[in-house]
Amino acid sequence: MKQNFRFSGTGGQGLITAGIILAEAALLDGKLAVQSQSYGPEARGGSSKAEVIISDEPIRFGRVTHPDTLLVMSQEAADKFSGDCDGSSLIITDSLFVREVRAKDARRVDLPITHTAREACGKPLFANIVALGAVVALTKCVTTESLERAVLDRVPKGTEDANRKALAAGYALAENN
Amino acid sequence: MSRVLLMQGNQAVVEGAIAAGVRFYGGYPITPSTEIAEGMAKRLPEVGGKFMQTEDELAGIGTVLGASLGGVRAMTATSGPGFSLKQEMIGMACSAEIPCVIVDVQRVGPATGQPTSPSQGDVMQARWGTHGDHWLIAVSPSSVPECFDLTRRAVELSEKYRCPVILLMDEVIGHMRERIELPDSYEGLAAARRKQPDVTPEDYLAYADTDGSKVPAMADFGSGYRWHVTGLVHDETGFPKGTPAATKNSQDRLRTKLEDHEDDIVQTEHYRTEDAEIVVVAFGGAARTAYEVVDMARNEGIHAGLFRPITIWPFAERAVRELAEKTQCLLVHELNCGQYVREVESAVQGRASVRLYAKYDNEPATPDELLAEIREAEKTIKGAK
Numbered sequence: 273m274k275q276n277f278r279f280s281g282t283g284g285q286g287l288i289t290a291g292i293i294l295a296e297a298a299l300l301d302g303k304l305a306v307q308s309q310s311y312g313p314e315a316r317g318g319s320s321k322a323e324v325i326i327s328d329e330p331i332r333f334g335r336v337t338h339p340d341t342l343l344v345m346s347q348e349a350a351d352k353f354s355g356d357c358d359g360s361s362l363i364i365t366d367s368l369f370v371r372e373v374r375a376k377d378a379r380r381v382d383l384p385i386t387h388t389a390r391e392a393c394g395k396p397l398f399a400n401i402v403a404l405g406a407v408v409a410l411t412k413c414v415t416t417e418s419l420e421r422a423v424l425d426r427v428p429k430g431t432e433d434a435n436r437k438a439l440a441a442g443y444a445l446a447e448n449n
Numbered sequence: 450m451s452r453v454l455l456m457q458g459n460q461a462v463v464e465g466a467i468a469a470g471v472r473f474y475g476g477y478p479i480t481p482s483t484e485i486a487e488g489m490a491k492r493l494p495e496v497g498g499k500f501m502q503t504e505d506e507l508a509g510i511g512t513v514l515g516a517s518l519g520g521v522r523a524m525t526a527t528s529g530p531g532f533s534l535k536q537e538m539i540g541m542a543c544s545a546e547i548p549c550v551i552v553d554v555q556r557v558g559p560a561t562g563q564p565t566s567p568s569q570g571d572v573m574q575a576r577w578g579t580h581g582d583h584w585l586i587a588v589s590p591s592s593v594p595e596c597f598d599l600t601r602r603a604v605e606l607s608e609k610y611r612c613p614v615i616l617l618m619d620e621v622i623g624h625m626r627e628r629i630e631l632p633d634s635y636e637g638l639a640a641a642r643r644k645q646p647d648v649t650p651e652d653y654l655a656y657a658d659t660d661g662s663k664v665p666a667m668a669d670f671g672s673g674y675r676w677h678v679t680g681l682v683h684d685e686t687g688f689p690k691g692t693p694a695a696t697k698n699s700q701d702r703l704r705t706k707l708e709d710h711e712d713d714i715v716q717t718e719h720y721r722t723e724d725a726e727i728v729v730v731a732f733g734g735a736a737r738t739a740y741e742v743v744d745m746a747r748n749e750g751i752h753a754g755l756f757r758p759i760t761i762w763p764f765a766e767r768a769v770r771e772l773a774e775k776t777q778c779l780l781v782h783e784l785n786c787g788q789y790v791r792e793v794e795s796a797v798q799g800r801a802s803v804r805l806y807a808k809y810d811n812e813p814a815t816p817d818e819l820l821a822e823i824r825e826a827e828k829t830i831k832g833a834k
Binding site: 292295299304305306307308309311312331332333334335336430 | 453454455565566621624626627628732737738740741744813815816817
C-alpha cells in the first residue's frame with residue numbers, strides 16, 4: 273500500500289520539517305518513505321511544499337502527482353497545490369488562512385490549526401506539529417508512538433512538553449471534527 | 450552494526466566523504482548544494498579535518514588542490530554558477546594530476562538560472578567545461594544510499610587515477626530524503642591513498658610512469674620530495690617542456706591512463722533489459738522516474754527496460770553499443786534540452802533507433818509523462834514492422 277502526502281503553505285511554517293518527521297515516523301514503523309520538497313529562493317515567505325510517500329515497497333519516483341492527503345496552510349498554497357486532488361483525496365486546511373480549494377469534490381476538513389497552536393502551546397510556531405497530529409489521527413498512516421518519537425527526536429531540547437501538547441491538540445482537533 | 454536513518458542526498462555525500470577519508474573541504478555554499486558545505490563544516494572538525502569557507506568558488510577549489518598536494522583527501526561542492534568558476538582549476542588538476550572531488554548539484558542554467566529547481570544541464574560541462582583536450586571521471590547517483598557509495602568511489606578513483614572526479618548530482622537526488630543504512634563505524638572504509646614513490650627523493654621523477662599503469666607516484670608536499678607543479682605542458686620532471694614529442698607523450702599518457710582502465714572505471718546498471726525492445730537511458734534523478742515507468746510499461750505488455758549509466762564520463766560506449774545490438778529503440782531521457790543523447794547516438798551508429806525525451810521545465814518528468822513517450826516509441830516500432 274502506497275500513501276501520498278503533500279504539505280503546503282508559506283515558507284517558515286515548518287511544513288518541510290513536518291514532512292521529514294512524518295517520513296521518519298514511517299521508517300520507525302518499519303515502512304519505506306521518501307520525502308521531497310520544493311520552495312522558492314526566499315528564506316521566508318513564498319509558497320513551500322513538502323511531499324512524503326509512505327509504502328511497503330521500494331519507492332522509485334519520489335514526488336507526488338496525486339495526493340491522497342493534502343494539508344494546506346495558506347490560500348496561495350491552496351491555489352497552487354490543490355489542483356491535482358480529486359474525489360478520493362482528503363484535503364485538510366488551516367481555516368485561519370484557507371477559504372477555498374480547487375478540488376471541489378475532495379473530502380475537505382477545515383481545522384483551526386494555527387489558532388489551536390497558539391491556544392495550546394502559546395505560539396503559532398507549533399502549528400506544524402498540531403497539523404501532523406491531525407493528519408495522523410485522520411489517516412492512521414503511522415502509529416502515534418512512532419510519530420511522537422519522531423517529533424521528539426527532531427525538535428530542540430527543552431521544547432518536548434510543548435510539542436507533546438501540540439500533538440495531543442492535533443489529535444483532539446481531528447477527533448472532534 | 451549499522452543505523453537506519455532518513456537522510457538527504459546531500460547529507461549522504463557528506464557521510465560518504467567522511468567515510469572515504471576526506472579531511473579537507475574548501476568552498477563557497479550555493480543552492481542546491483549548500484547542505485554539503487553545512488554538513489562538512491559540522492563533521493570535519495569532529496574527525497580532525499579542516500573546513501574552509503573561501504571568498505568565492507575559485508579560491509574554494511584552489512584550497513582543495515593545495516590540500517591535495519599536501520597529501521590530504523580533499524573535496525569541494527557547488528552548483529552550476531560555481532562549477533563554471535571552478536573550470537580553470539579543474540583543468541589545472543587534470544594537467545598536474547592532482548586528485549580531487551568536485552560535487553556539482555546541478556540547477557537550471559545558464560547563469561544564475563533557477564536555484565532551487567532540478568536540471569541535468571551540466572552533463573557536457575562536466576566533461577568539457579575546462580579548455581583543451583583533457584580527461585577526467587564523472588559519476589552520478591540515483592538514490593540517497595548511492596550518494597554515500599559513489600562519494601566514496603569518487604574519492605577512490607581520484608586517488609587511484611590522479612584526476613579530478615566530478616560527482617554529478619541533481620536537485621532531485623540532492624534534496625530527496627530516503628532510507629539509508631550507515632555503518633556505525635567508518636573504520637576500514639577510507640579510500641586507498643595515491644601511489645607513493647618507491648625511490649629516494651634524489652631519484653624521484655614526479656611524472657614518470659614507473660610501473661606501466663600510466664599513473665605516476667605522487668609524493669606529498671612537505672615529505673622531503675621536491676617536485677614542480679605547473680599547468681604548462683611538462684615532461685617527467687614536472688618542468689615545462691613544450692616540444693612536439695613531449696606534448697604528444699604527455700597527452701597520450703593522460704588520455705590512456707583512463708582509457709586503459711575503463712573496465713575498472715565505467716559502471717552501469719541494467720534494469721529489465723534482457724528482452725527489452727525499448728530501453729530508456731537515464732541517469733541521476735531522471736532514472737527515478739524511469740524505473741517506475743519501466744514497470745508500468747511492462748504491465749501494459751510493452752517490453753521496456755532501463756539502462757542507467759552510473760559512470761557518466763568516460764561514456765559507457767561499449768555497453769551502449771552492445772545494448773543497441775539487441776534492442777530496437779533507445780529512449781534517452783534527460784533533464785535538459787538534449788545533451789547526452791548525442792553521445793548515445795554516436796555509440797549506437799544506427800544499430801537501433803534513438804529517441805529523446807528532453808525535460809527542461811524545472812520539474813522532473815512524472816511517470817505518466819515518460820510512459821506517454823514509451824507508448825509513442827512502441828507505436829513507431831510496431832508501425833515499422
